[in-house]
Amino acid sequence: MKILAFSLAAIVTIVLIIILNSTLVLPAPLGKLLSPQHGIWQNAEPVDKDFSKALHFAGLKGNVNVYFDDRLVPHVFAEQENDAWFVQGYLHAKFRLWQMELQTLAAAGRASEIIGSKALDHDREFRRLGMVYAAENSLEAMEQDPATKNQCDSYTAGVNAYIANLSESELPFEYKLIGYKPEKWTNFKTALFLKYMSYDLAGHEEDFEMTNAKNQFSGKDFDLLYPLQSDSTEPIIPKGTVYSSPKFNVIRPATADSLYYKDSSAINISASKPDKENGSNNWAVSGSKTLSGAPILCNDPHLGLNLPSIWYEMQIVTPEFSVYGATFPGASSVIIGFNENCAFGFTNGGRDVRDYYEIKFKNKSRKEYWFNGQWQPATLRIEKIAIKNEVPYFDTVAYTVFGPVMFDPTFYKDSFVSNKSYAVKWSAHDASNDLKCFSLLDRAKNYDDYKSAVNFLLTPAQNCAFASKDGDIAIQTQGRFPAKWKRQGDFIMPGFDSSYMWQDFIPQDETPYQYNPERGFISSANQVPADTSYPYYLGSDYPMARGYLINKKLSAMNDISIKDMMALQTNTEDAFAKMAMPLVIKYISEKELEKAPGKYLQILKAWNFHDDATSTGATVFNVFWDTFEKEVWLDDLEKIKGVKSMPSKTTLLENLLKDSAFKFIDNSHTSEFETLPDILTSSFNIASDSLQKIEAAGKLKWSDYRATHIDHLTKLPALNRSGIISGGGPLTINALKETHGPSWRMIVSLTQKIEAYGVYPGGQSGNPGSRFYDNFIDRWADGKYYPLWLMTAGEGQDKRVKWTMTFSGS
Amino acid sequence: MKFFAVIVIIIVLGFAGCLILPWWSIALVGFITILLIPLTPLRSFSAGFIAIFILWFLSSLWISSNNNHILAQKVSLIILKMNSPFLLIFITAIIGGLIAGLGALSGSFLWTAFQKNKVE
Numbered sequence: 013m014k015i016l017a018f019s020l021a022a023i024v025t026i027v028l029i030i031i032l033n034s035t036l037v038l039p040a041p042l043g044k045l046l047s048p049q050h051g052i053w054q055n056a057e058p059v060d061k062d063f064s065k066a067l068h069f070a071g072l073k074g075n076v077n078v079y080f081d082d083r084l085v086p087h088v089f090a091e092q093e094n095d096a097w098f099v100q101g102y103l104h105a106k107f108r109l110w111q112m113e114l115q116t117l118a119a120a121g122r123a124s125e126i127i128g129s130k131a132l133d134h135d136r137e138f139r140r141l142g143m144v145y146a147a148e149n150s151l152e153a154m155e156q157d158p159a160t161k162n163q164c165d166s167y168t169a170g171v172n173a174y175i176a177n178l179s180e181s182e183l184p185f186e187y188k189l190i191g192y193k194p195e196k197w198t199n200f201k202t203a204l205f206l207k208y209m210s211y212d213l214a215g216h217e218e219d220f221e222m223t224n225a226k227n228q229f230s231g232k233d234f235d236l237l238y239p240l241q242s243d244s245t246e247p248i249i250p251k252g253t254v255y256s257s258p259k260f261n262v263i264r265p266a267t268a269d270s271l272y273y274k275d276s277s278a279i280n281i282s283a284s285k286p287d288k289e290n291g292s293n294n295w296a297v298s299g300s301k302t303l304s305g306a307p308i309l310c311n312d313p314h315l316g317l318n319l320p321s322i323w324y325e326m327q328i329v330t331p332e333f334s335v336y337g338a339t340f341p342g343a344s345s346v347i348i349g350f351n352e353n354c355a356f357g358f359t360n361g362g363r364d365v366r367d368y369y370e371i372k373f374k375n376k377s378r379k380e381y382w383f384n385g386q387w388q389p390a391t392l393r394i395e396k397i398a399i400k401n402e403v404p405y406f407d408t409v410a411y412t413v414f415g416p417v418m419f420d421p422t423f424y425k426d427s428f429v430s431n432k433s434y435a436v437k438w439s440a441h442d443a444s445n446d447l448k449c450f451s452l453l454d455r456a457k458n459y460d461d462y463k464s465a466v467n468f469l470l471t472p473a474q475n476c477a478f479a480s481k482d483g484d485i486a487i488q489t490q491g492r493f494p495a496k497w498k499r500q501g502d503f504i505m506p507g508f509d510s511s512y513m514w515q516d517f518i519p520q521d522e523t524p525y526q527y528n529p530e531r532g533f534i535s536s537a538n539q540v541p542a543d544t545s546y547p548y549y550l551g552s553d554y555p556m557a558r559g560y561l562i563n564k565k566l567s568a569m570n571d572i573s574i575k576d577m578m579a580l581q582t583n584t585e586d587a588f589a590k591m592a593m594p595l596v597i598k599y600i601s602e603k604e605l606e607k608a609p610g611k612y613l614q615i616l617k618a619w620n621f622h623d624d625a626t627s628t629g630a631t632v633f634n635v636f637w638d639t640f641e642k643e644v645w646l647d648d649l650e651k652i653k654g655v656k657s658m659p660s661k662t663t664l665l666e667n668l669l670k671d672s673a674f675k676f677i678d679n680s681h682t683s684e685f686e687t688l689p690d691i692l693t694s695s696f697n698i699a700s701d702s703l704q705k706i707e708a709a710g711k712l713k714w715s716d717y718r719a720t721h722i723d724h725l726t727k728l729p730a731l732n733r734s735g736i737i738s739g740g741g742p743l744t745i746n747a748l749k750e751t752h753g754p755s756w757r758m759i760v761s762l763t764q765k766i767e768a769y770g771v772y773p774g775g776q777s778g779n780p781g782s783r784f785y786d787n788f789i790d791r792w793a794d795g796k797y798y799p800l801w802l803m804t805a806g807e808g809q810d811k812r813v814k815w816t817m818t819f820s821g822s
Numbered sequence: 823m824k825f826f827a828v829i830v831i832i833i834v835l836g837f838a839g840c841l842i843l844p845w846w847s848i849a850l851v852g853f854i855t856i857l858l859i860p861l862t863p864l865r866s867f868s869a870g871f872i873a874i875f876i877l878w879f880l881s882s883l884w885i886s887s888n889n890n891h892i893l894a895q896k897v898s899l900i901i902l903k904m905n906s907p908f909l910l911i912f913i914t915a916i917i918g919g920l921i922a923g924l925g926a927l928s929g930s931f932l933w934t935a936f937q938k939n940k941v942e
Contacts, residue, residue: 017935053914782892
């Protein structure tokens with residue numbers, strides 16, 4: 013009897029422990045999670061935590077001192093360069109390990125290992141896009157360069173030094189919550205991270221959408237809807253620049269007109285796409301335009317905004333150089349920043365470097381495909397995708413002369429055609445050692461150093477801005493671009509004919525660039541790099557509003573101060589609305605508006621064209637214009653079968669400014685012929701209904717309507733930051749949207765003692781239990797900055813130093 | 823007195839055990855302590871429960887206070903769907919208390935199974 017009582021008690025205890033130690037019954041292992049000495053309580057960092065520490069690692073060649081300032085920004089002083097990269101890896105891991113690993117797992121198509129089969133489609137798509145293949149190719153190029161290999165090896169050793177000494181209690185919060193452990197870091201993971209950035213920045217295309225549209229519309233109409241360049245675009249390299257005749261002559265396939273543009277079947281495949289607005293602003297003004305007489309460089313990359321932030325701020329000092337700026341947890345080097353001699357910043361190039369070819373396989377085995385009049389063998393790559401709590405999934409991907417067959421009937425369910433296959437050709441597949449660009453920029457002393465550094469940046473293509481103490485300013489629209497014939501790769505290309513392949517890359521010395529231009533500034537905001545006199549095809553679909561406004565403002569500015577640059581970077585003027593409003597006022601029929609719409613029109617008329625946080629006019633304009641666009645386009649786009657894409661905002665406005673009787677205005681569903689006043693007025697009435705609902709919900713103020721929130725990578729609401737009050741809109745220089753916007757604002761004045769300011773919407777610690785998790789967000793939302801301290805060797809005792817971490821060899 | 827002594831011993835061993843062993847070592851601590859210093863089943867459970875309840879309550883309260891409850895607010899929203907650091911601290915203590923109490927209870931039953939005489 014007593015033994016029975018014991019057995020019962022013991023069994024209950026053990027069962028309860030098992031339940032509380034696993035996710036078999038509960039969604040989280042509550043016992044393990046809440047144990048004060050093991051679980052999440054250990055991640056509740058004391059607000060007065062002392063970050064000072066003395067560490068020893070056998071691999072270090074010399075001593076490294078790390079001084080943390082009151083924002084927890086480390087200033088790393090290393091006696092040996094490789095030790096600096098080791099410590100960078102260590103610090104990235106210490107403050108951002110979970111995010112680093114998650115990003116590389118996502119890039120490698122391994123998310124299912126962590127979150128289960130709901131990520132299987134993502135994993136398959138990324139493997140089929142060739143992300144792992146691309147990272148393998150780049151790793152080879154990185155490791156062939158001894159300097160890059162040393163740098164990566166040291167960085168990797170630093171990350172692993174942190175992981176190896178990580179106790180259960182020190183495990184980052186998210187590992188405990190989800191219930192897994194970090195694996196060792198490798199150089200390959202760095203390559204994967206860089207490919208993730210390539211996907212984000214050089215992965216955008218609309219080839220399926222454009223093919224469908226081309227099938228539906230006449231050539232003339234298609235060009236009206238999806239024009240190659242908008243009229244108001246100011247290219248990065250100004251109009252009128254003279255280009256020499258091209259070194260490489262692209263040969264347009266003989267069948268291009270007959271074959272390429274005629275494909276009657278609609279396609280219903282949609283590749284997951286990076287945010288179209290992944291853009292940025294950068295500019296540099298020469299000393300002739302500044303108050304101090306020294307150049308000023310500004311940069312704000314627009315990316316998806318997340319917690320932990322994609323950026324980690326730090327300074328790295330070696331015997332050779334001292335560089336400060338934003339770094340990528342997951343890769344060594346400072347990416348956007350400045351050193352004692354110069355500053356550098358980037359905006360996305362956005363050229364189309366991802367194309368599709370239709371592949372005809374001999375049979376379902378996908379072992380052979382038709383190419384140049386014969387059956388060619390395909391290489392089959394088997395992808396094993398491990399899935400949490402399930403058996404692994406095996407996916408077979410055929411590799412062709414173009415690249416991997418991303419879409420085939422085993423992967424997508426197309427409701428129109430069921431047996432077509434498409435290979436993806438992507439510049440990111442080709443080997444490149446892009447990291448070297450940043451490593452060389454970090455130590456660049458002058459324009460020549462900058463020039464040779466940026467040549468290493470192949471994918472993702474970037475507009476690289478530069479300014480130096482020597483007084484030089486420059487911009488290069490850098491990247492590896494296929495030399496394309498006009499409209500090549502805008503649509504699906506035939507995969508059986510080698511004449512449709514990319515023929516060669518545009519020679520490096522024909523890359524458009526600008527060096528100390530007469531106008532005294534260089535700038536880019538993702539607009540088209542050059543005008544149509546540039547001898548190579550540049551593709552379409554470039555945004556124009558921000559670039560137009562930046563150039564207009566910079567041209568008019570003189571005696572520029574840092575404050576002026578801060579104001580410009582956070583400028584909320586909506587140039588697009590300013591262009592559109594006269595048209596609206598001229599053609600809208602006020603007497604046909606009902607009472608409520610009349611009120612909103614008055615708000616709109618009183619609007620100052622600024623997307624300020626409290627502006628109601630900005631909300632009215634954006635709701636109205638979105639409605640108007642849909643009223644104009646949707647009836648016409650309905651004719652397109654399969655996936656489709658709406659013409660850009662600029663396209664509609666420019667067509668209307670040229671021709672108020674623009675043919676697509678008419679609603680094809682009605683028997684009457686609608687005119688511009690008809691559609692404007694009816695759109696306004698429809699928009700008013702939405703606006704009344706928005707107003708009733710108390711969200712008429714622009715910031716409340718746009719409702720920017722910065723989400724933790726898990727999307728758990730408790731870890732997100734919402735209710736952010738800030739100006740800026742999709743088309744303003746301060747390009748803030750719901751979950752997307754300026755991810756790092758930086759201003760560097762290249763005076764003798766460099767003066768720099770910066771801020772990013774996050775915090776230095778990735779730990780949700782740290783006061784440094786999101787402490788920069790409010791200042792960022794306010795459009796304010798922190799001074800960036802380029803610390804010098806003698807300043808170890810400065811009162812700005814709050815904690816000191818020392819690293820030494822054994 | 824013996825009851826309070828057992829509580830103090832479980833607190834000390836429970837803390838020490840968790841420095842090197844997994845969190846569920848608190849059950850072992852309750853179990854072994856009662857084998858060495860036997861109590862009745864009810865008193866054993868109570869001693870184990872109270873000891874680790876106090877230990878886990880005070881340590882999580884201490885940690886969370888030093889953190890201005892930044893993390894506890896977030897975790898309580900995730901786990902309890904409400905913003906209540908104190909409820910999270912309380913649940914932490916209940917879980918610890920329950921496991922240690924059950925361990926102690928098992929110890930008590932095992933000890934009595936081998937005894938002829940009633941324990942006090």
